[in-house]
Amino acid sequence: MRELIFGGARSGKSALAEQRALGSGLRVIYVATAQALDGEMQRRIAHHQARRPASWGLVESPLALASALRQHAAPDVCLLVDCLTLWLTNLILTGEAARQAEVGQAVDCRLLRDEAQALIEALPQLPGRIILVSNEVGWGIVPMDPVSRLFADEQGRLNQRVAAVCEIVTLVAGGLPLALKQ
Numbered sequence: 001m002r003e004l005i006f007g008g009a010r011s012g013k014s015a016l017a018e019q020r021a022l023g024s025g026l027r028v029i030y031v032a033t034a035q036a037l038d039g040e041m042q043r044r045i046a047h048h049q050a051r052r053p054a055s056w057g058l059v060e061s062p063l064a065l066a067s068a069l070r071q072h073a074a075p076d077v078c079l080l081v082d083c084l085t086l087w088l089t090n091l092i093l094t095g096e097a098a099r100q101a102e103v104g105q106a107v108d109c110r111l112l113r114d115e116a117q118a119l120i121e122a123l124p125q126l127p128g129r130i131i132l133v134s135n136e137v138g139w140g141i142v143p144m145d146p147v148s149r150l151f152a153d154e155q156g157r158l159n160q161r162v163a164a165v166c167e168i169v170t171l172v173a174g175g176l177p178l179a180l181k182q
């Protein structure tokens with residue numbers, strides 16, 4: 001079973017995902033996509049780590065997410081991916097996408113395209129339970145910066161594609177879950 005939980009920053013989406021993973025009765029492996037590149041991100045990561053049970057496994061996968069999921073998925077495992085937003089950011093900044101957007105080129109980033117497609121193809125085939133956390137970033141104004149516009153557009157597209165292959169989709173706002181697809 002695949003589930004997407006998404007919402008705004010500090011909406012409670014990660015806490016809900018953690019509750020559902022804990023309640024699954026399966027062995028939980030937390031799949032972290034963040035990279036601790038500065039002090040602020042290190043503090044955010046530490047906050048998430050402190051909330052998780054010590055018994056949970058950990059896989060760090062900032063880029064090759066589909067590969068990590070295929071490697072660790074099993075019938076008795078719940079993979080909790082937190083989060084698709086940071087993963088997408090990593091792909092945009094690592095590949096050519098950010099540079100292309102900055103100089104006004106049409107964006108054609110093979111890394112971004114291939115990794116997103118690999119994830120969409122892998123999800124329906126994975127055994128066990130998969131819970132994916134993502135941000136909803138499309139409710140604000142259109143960003144002025146070309147890289148930020150690219151990110152908002154790609155995040156919206158990714159959320160749509162992931163939601164299409166998930167059996168359960170939940171929007172979280174103010175700590176309250178709203179079932180969009182069951």
